[in-house]
Amino acid sequence: MPAFWIVLIVLGIAVAGFVLGRSRALNAVIGDRRDLHSLPNYYGWNAALKGVVPALGLLAIWLILQPMLIERAVTGLVSEQAIAEERDLGLVLADVRRVAAGLDAAVAQGLLSGDAARDLSTASDDIRATLATAGVALGSDVQPAVLAAAQRFRVLSGQAGLVMVALVLAISAGGTLYGLREVRPDFRARNVVEQGIRAILIGAACIAILTTVGIVLSLVFNTIEFFRLYPAADFFFSTTWSPSFGGGSELGILPLLWGTLYISLIALLVAVPIGLFAAVYLSEYATKRVRSVAKPAIEILAGIPTIVYGLFALLTVGPLLMKVFGDDGLGWMQAGTAVMTAGLVMGIMLIPFVSSLSDDIINAVPQALRDGSYGLGATQSETIRQVILPAALPGIVGAILLAASRAIGETMIVVLGAGAAARMELNPFEAMTTVTAKIVSQLTGDADFASPEALVAFALGMTLFVITLGLNVLALYIVRKYREQYE
Amino acid sequence: MTDLSAGAASGQTPRSLTQTDARTKKRNAAEKRFRAYGMAAIAAGMFFLVVLLGSIVTNGVTAFQQTFLQVPVYLDPEKLDKTGNRDPEEMKKVSTFGYKPLVEDAVFAAVQAAGIETAFEDAGDMDALFSASAAAQLRDRVLANPDLVGETVTFKILASSRVDGYLKDRVTRDSVARDKNIDAAHLDLVDGMRDASLVTKSFNWDFITGSDASESRPEQAGMGVAMLGSFYMMLVVLGLALPIGVAASIYLEEFAPKNRFTDLIEVNISNLAAVPSIVFGILGLAVFIQFVELPQSAPIVGGLVLTLMTLPTIIIATRASLQSVPPSIRDAALGVGASKMQSVFHHVLPLAMPGILTGTIIGLAQALGETAPLLLIGMVGYIATNYPDNIASGFFDPNSAMPAQIYEWAKRADPAYYERAWGGIIILLVFLFAMNAIAIILRRRFERRW
Amino acid sequence: MYDTASRLEGQVSATDIKIAARDVQVFYGDNHAIKDVSVDIQDKTVTAFIGPSGCGKSTFLRCLNRMNDTIDIARIEGEILIDGEDIYDKRVDPVQLRAKVGMVFQKPNPFPKSIFDNVAYGPKIHGLSKTRADLDDIVERALRRAALWDEVKDRLTAPGTGLSGGQQQRLCIARAVATEPEVLLMDEPCSALDPIATGQVEELIDELRQDYSVVIVTHSMQQAARVSQKTAFFHLGSLVEYDTTDKIFTNPQDSRTESYITGRIG
Known part of the structure; x- marks a missing residue:
């Protein structure tokens, strides 16, 4: 679970930021805390918050957007096949994800090497059997286009994952450093931290709005989809x-x-x-x-x-x-x-x-x-x-x-x-x-x-x-x- | 409104107060009737409560008793360990089919030894008496302790659900006539075995700690795994709903300016509190499972959905307890130079904590009993037969939950599962009553009158 | 009719005793709120109860039509006779008693109904009218009695809560009068009104004296002096002094009364 580890590392950076910020503030006034604008802890909190909030925000957005963007990127590879087989594109994409997940599992269990997974082809390998041993059962044999898309999917996911880890950690470290550099005796740490906490409180209050939006969107999109397949007049006025x-x-x-x-x-x-x-x-x-x-x-x-x-x-x-x-x-x-x-x-x-x-x-x-x-x-x-x-x-x-x-x-x-x-x-x-x-x-x-x-x-x-x-x-x-x- | 007779009476109303006139008598009778309606309504409410709780207890309490056959089983080395070196790896080759005849023989031998008259002459006829899981349980015992092989050990064998039902008066000779699993002759045999103490009822720990079983083995089904599923969901709800709810309440109660945005949040919260729970299930299905692609049937998804459902409850309770902290406390803190944020976090929040916790527990209790959204995210229909391996799998692997398990049992065809469902309700209600009791105690203990 | 007969009788002897209270004690839980009050209230007279707040004057007033019955913890001892009958007798139905002893409250409390329905409420529940025309008649008479008819005759179906404060209080008086009581209790009826409305209500009270025995609780000594013929001064739950209003205000016998009149206590 890489996301879990990233969160842990970010929190670790934040803890370090807190300790450093606090001691830096005390050092700046040579231990006489009366010369500080705010309590020393606030300097620590300032650095910690700047290390955590933007980084985790980015992580959350990235995790939600990445699968959607990558899926869009591989859609081109399978869309022709979907049209040829008169299958729903979404179902084909689900196949792609399944195969990709199967390949991941196979590599993780040592059934395939990383290179082998990349070079598999439907012509020479029984991919269905390989994946079945890895614990991912497929309903049918893998089509070449699907396999290609799945391989592309894996490559893109791998690259995106690396970029994400790098970016999130960089932002976390950068934010913490920025917070530390701000530490000066006349820096209004308490006011800045309180602004931050206030933003978090507002965010929490907005969850209620987000929930309503989520409900409305999930209902509206699927309802529109339904009315495309079934006439609305029949739905509302039919007695059967x-x-x-x-x-x-x-x-x-x-x-x-x-x-x-x-x-x-x-x-x-x-x-x-x-x-x-x-x-x-x-x-x-x-x-x-x-x-x-x-x-x-x-x-x-x-x-x-x-x-x-x-x-x-x-x-x-x-x-x-x-x-x-x-x-x-x-x-x-x-x-x-x-x-x-x-x-x-x-x-x-x-x-x-x-x-x-x-x-x-x-x-x-x-x-x-x-x-x-x-x-x-x-x-x-x-x-x-x-x-x-x-x-x-x-x-x-x-x-x-x-x-x-x-x-x-x-x-x-x-x-x-x-x-x-x-x-x-x-x-x-x-x-x-x-x-x-x-x-x-x-x-x-x-x-x-x-x-x-x-x-x-x-x-x-x-x-x-x-x-x-x-x-x-x-x-x-x-x-x-x-x-x-x-x- | 005008009443002729009364109107006539009013002309010569006796002005003496000590005589009640006809109209007043009539009015007082109407008063008594009205009062009686009120009492009848209260009585009706109480009556329904008693009937409800009564039928839960009478139908469910038997689930905590289970029938066992107590027979000596000869663990034949010829059949269980042909090589004779008691190597567990070798012994694993003998499947449960190898153990079943041992159980059948043991039951038959015990019946004969006790001198019970029976029409059966074949040990194979005994299999209607014990659970299909008996052989597997025996195998597990033997594999755990290979040295038992060759000895005669007295085992408590789980009786079949029909035998269990017969001893609990659920299965009768009438109902057995149409039953292909068991004959009336078996019931005669069970009568004899009960007199010989070969069949006994004892407390059913497995029902509380055990896992769900397949449709055909109600005698084996338990709530344990579903309880864990509920537990993990409640962890998610507690971990998310409490901080988010408290943060949102603090903002709305202490910081929010009076503007349209705040109004929008307020309207949203009060409406979310009244959105049907099934709609939250649709949200969970569309957003958490389809869009974010979290695993189906997983406690994490159930927990997230229940978090969103519980938030309004917690927010309303938290705001009420923040409101009950008198402004003088805030003024006092501000007066000594604390910032607004400090006055809230150092003074107001600690004072409001008991009320917040009470509201949270009540919200959790609601969430614990909620079923409808769990139907849509797949926690029903999943047969929870395995305990989660570790904490991560507790959150992310498919599981059931207590109310979902009860629903699952209620849907199954075998009436033996109805008893389990009622029993499951007793367990669920014990949890709910305990949580509410804690909330009440907390409130009594820390309630402050300003 | 019985009614007119009693009225005639009343005119013959204006000093008839309508209400006689003997050794009345009231307890609210452990609190001894009224101590040993004995008083004779005359018919066709306005009697004012004055005294500092918390002295028990309102409590005593509420004993006269058993309004204290609605408070669980209140307990009353002693004897209160109206027309020679003990109103706390077991056979007395408070519902009948209150029809005979009407009450007007401190704050105007019109029901959230039309002006007409407000006034008709009492006659309806007591069955005083045979026909709709009767009822119309009763309502008109009551509103005229309360000097409100001219102001509201065109909008009888408008809600009573829409009137001004003074009009609301007169509506409440009309409502009380409509049930044809013999005694009218008024618990600080002008305390929530402005001076002009107060003047109108006081004028009304003076007129009502011709038909009813009016008992008014007031915290305003000027008001007591203006409207009443007899005044009772309460202090700390006891009746200190009871005499003609003139005497109380010009020549009080008790030093406590004098202190109160001159503004030293209260």
């Missing part, structure tokens, strides 16, 4: 979902959206009344003792991972519903996995979510309004129903929207509890499926990654992201407006 790996799939999102919304609706029908009444009871009626027991107990439900709810739906609630609504009971239900199963369990999961949000919101209603109502002779429930809940309504609507967004984005419960059939029916005891469940099944199946059957998952993810984002923004806006009203 039947992927088939031989091609000719119908990938309409409507049945999935229907399943998602139906399950979410049932979940909200369970969670909202229970959660809301629980919140009202806890904040208006419950004694301190009841509250101190009931509130954490209900919040335990929120801390339980969704996989547990999924299993609960599949193995406990499903069979239980089957007993009542299945063939032995009312005969409405064919299998344990159904909209009702997933909806009920998801509702249970959302109870603490609704109740703790509503609890906060109800508590934000000023006591003066309660006093005003009691002072007129209203009972507690009249006060709650006619004064507190109307006053808290915007906040509660926000909380319900947040819960809805949770329900729409929930995966494990529907993967395990809702079934796999894409249907648009009204019977809640039928199995249906959701957007999230299909994202999982399309990306974990055996579909080729470049096929519309796999890429559709990104379009589904994009739809999911847009819907939940919209709901969240709306909900947060409503809640914020509501809070401003009472501040």
Whole structure:
């Protein structure tokens, strides 16, 4: 792992820079630290930071860009072959990388010498066998163009790797030296170091933006790719979902959206009344003792991972519903996995979510309004129903929207509890499926990654992201407006 | 709203306070009903909690018990070491197929010795009783200690999952009728062997420390390797999310000017907190696996994805605890000539540390139980049968994780795996409760009231 | 009707005792907030409770319509009679009591509803109207009573929170009056208002005296002198002196009252 060693060496240089910087600063004032502008450590930090940050930044960028640039460089060698075989260029390039990795492994294990690896040719050597002994299995024999590209790939990677090591270490050493040269008694080391730390802090804060950008880019590019292979109108308006790996799939999102919304609706029908009444009871009626027991107990439900709810739906609630609504009971239900199963369990999961949000919101209603109502002779429930809940309504609507967004984005419960059939029916005891469940099944199946059957998952993810984002923004806006009203 | 009867009553409202009028009685009844709804909601919440925890415990606790056959096995030198020089290299040539008959014979002999009546006359019929892994385990024992060959040693042999299930009431005579792996006659035999103490149940350490097994051997499957996978992921999350989260919070809370850029960061953080976890899985697949080309199924990828998911939690907790440090502390530090940076790092941050740690532990607990993103980066479907060789392979080699392992088991057809899945949940919840308990203790212990 | 009869009765003897408190003690947890207060409050009179902040005057006021019930740790001993009935009797429903003893608070607290709904809230929950027309009538009467009708008659559906501070407080008074109480408790009703709004509310209080027994807590001695006929001076949880307002302000009997009036304590 060369990158690991480079990082270690850079850190070593930095430590040396710190020690030298500190002692240089002390030497400059002949040990009397009062003559220094900053504490001696800051001079050390200055040298160390200048040795580490630019070098590691370069390393990170290099590591990400190098494979892309080299791939572009070797594309020319294989593009003709890809066209000739009507294969996707990306797949051919994947072959190239695999062969190159295999050659590396073979050289590392001593099966080939470095020169031999460079001079291999498909005509004289059984490369597939050689690589297989090195632990890299290939699906087919290596084509000459691929081998040539792989060899070129190795050469370029090797050269680029050397350049990278040299450059990174040079920048690290140079930065440290520059930092050391700056050391003078009147040098404002603390201010410079603090600027540096501030930059690092800003960088950390930007990770949030980068994450969003990453999500959006990974969704957008693949979604565009999908719409190139499959018409967008069919995706959004077709009522059939039947992927088939031989091609000719119908990938309409409507049945999935229907399943998602139906399950979410049932979940909200369970969670909202229970959660809301629980919140009202806890904040208006419950004694301190009841509250101190009931509130954490209900919040335990929120801390339980969704996989547990999924299993609960599949193995406990499903069979239980089957007993009542299945063939032995009312005969409405064919299998344990159904909209009702997933909806009920998801509702249970959302109870603490609704109740703790509503609890906060109800508590934000000023006591003066309660006093005003009691002072007129209203009972507690009249006060709650006619004064507190109307006053808290915007906040509660926000909380319900947040819960809805949770329900729409929930995966494990529907993967395990809702079934796999894409249907648009009204019977809640039928199995249906959701957007999230299909994202999982399309990306974990055996579909080729470049096929519309796999890429559709990104379009589904994009739809999911847009819907939940919209709901969240709306909900947060409503809640914020509501809070401003009472501040 | 207008109520006729009540309206009529109001005209002659008895002004005496000690008599409750009809309308007030009605209103008080409505009050009681409303209160009852509230109590019913609380009761419903508690009821669901009890049912959930109850079904976890009742279904899962049996996974911690495993059935073993306790029989003396004669390690025949003729079969195991023909050369007779006890050289482990030579003995390796005998594969597990060579050991299986020994186990079968041993079980059959033990049954006969105990005088249990059985319809079986052939030792080969005994193989339905013990796990397919028994021969391999016996082989490992012998190879580790070649001197055992030629002796008769009492072994604890892992029983097959059907026998295990029969003793745990999961497998019944009805279900066995359709089962090609085992007959009702075997169950009769197991009854006899249990009376003769040849079949016993004991604590199942292998479930906690062991590795996953193939679809056909649920009796052998354990959580150990998946636990390590989760452990390495949590190391990544802790190592990245804590410093990044704290740094971001310090910037936003202490240094950031109020401008559009800061607003953008704030909006991003609050939205990331609400993005569905599956979308983070898509991010991990597209960015870390396809673009950066990190290995599939590796804890490092899972750790990176979970880091991004946990960041908002840690940032929100950290900012709350930074906010709770009173401004007077900052003023005091600035007043003696410290720089802004020094006042934050020397005074504010140490005071906010307990709150930050509490938030971090809670974030880690969330990350530990998260499953959906792991599905997409390939940690499900990978059968974690090997422990990682060293630390680097712990991060970079394919592995599973606790919730992914539970999901994997839940998907398998054999109901014996359901028991494992519930058992896995118990282990997972023990970790989560422990982490939350630590967080609560930390909060109680160091909570400061300003 | 019963109502008019009692009103007539009231006019016959203006010195009727409406509220009689005997040896009232209030505890907040361990804190003894009100000590041994006994007072007779007359009908058709404005009675002012004055005293330095924290002296218990608001606490005592909140005992008169059992608003302290909503505070868990409050405990009340002694006897408070309204029209000769003990309001802390087990059979008394505080809901009915509060319909009879209305209250106006320190800060205007209109509900986040329309002006009309604010005033109609009390009549609706107590079932005082048979028809919508009845209700309209009650609301109009209450708003007129509170001298607010002319200002809001064109925008009854506008939210009550959109009014100015003085209007909001008069709306709250209208809201209290709409339930047809017999006693009106006012807890520093002008402390959040500007001088002009204060003047309007004070004028209103003076008019309300004709129909109600008004008890007002105030920290302003001038206000007490302006609006009340009787004044009670509280200090450290005890009732120090209770007499006609004139007497309290011109010739106080107790030295503590005198110190407070002249500004030496408070």
